[in-house]
Amino acid sequence: MxxxxxxxxxxxxxxxxxxxxxxxxxxxxxxNLSLGITGCIAFEGRRIMQVLEGPTERVQALYETIARxxxxxxxxxxxxxxxxxxxFGHWGMIRRPxxxxxxxxxxx
Ligand SMILES: Cc1cc2nc3c(=O)[nH]c(=O)nc-3n(C[C@H](O)[C@H](O)[C@H](O)COP(=O)(O)O)c2cc1C
Numbered sequence: 001m002x003x004x005x006x007x008x009x010x011x012x013x014x015x016x017x018x019x020x021x022x023x024x025x026x027x028x029x030x031x032n033l034s035l036g037i038t039g040c041i042a043f044e045g046r047r048i049m050q051v052l053e054g055p056t057e058r059v060q061a062l063y064e065t066i067a068r069x070x071x072x073x074x075x076x077x078x079x080x081x082x083x084x085x086x087x088f089g090h091w092g093m094i095r096r097p098x099x100x101x102x103x104x105x106x107x108x
Pocket of ligand 1: 021027028029031032048050062065066067069071072093
C-alpha cells in the first residue's frame with residue numbers, strides 16, 4: 001500500500017480558539033487511527049505545523065478537509081513524499097513542540 005507523508009504550516013484564525021482546537025485533538029486522534037493515519041502537530045503562538053502520514057488517498061483527503069477548515073488560514077504544504085513506513089507508530093495525532101515536529105518530519 002502506498003504511504004504518504006505530508007506536512008504543512010498554517011496560521012490560527014483570529015476568531016479561533018487554540019484551547020478549543022487542543023481539546024479537539026482527542027477526537028482527531030481517534031478519527032485518524034480509524035483511518036490508519038498518524039502524525040503530530042505543534043502550536044507556537046498562532047502558527048501551526050502538522051505532519052500527517054498514512055495511506056495516500058486518505059491522507060490527501062484529510063489534508064484537503066483540514067486545509068478548508070476556517071479555524072486556520074494561509075495553509076502552506078511544505079512536504080509531500082511517498083514513504084515506505086510511517087514514523088509515528090500508533091500515535092493518531094500527538095502534540096509536540098515545533099522543534100520536535102520539524103525533527104520528526106525529517107526522519108521519514
Ligand atoms: C489545525 C487543524 C488540524 C486538524 N487536524 C485534524 C486531524 O488530524 N484529523 C481530523 O480528523 N481532523 C482534523 N482537523 C479537523 C478537520 O478540519 C475537520 O473539521 C474534521 O476532520 C471534520 O471534518 P468533516 O466535518 O468533514 O467530517 C483539524 C483542523 C485544524 C484546524
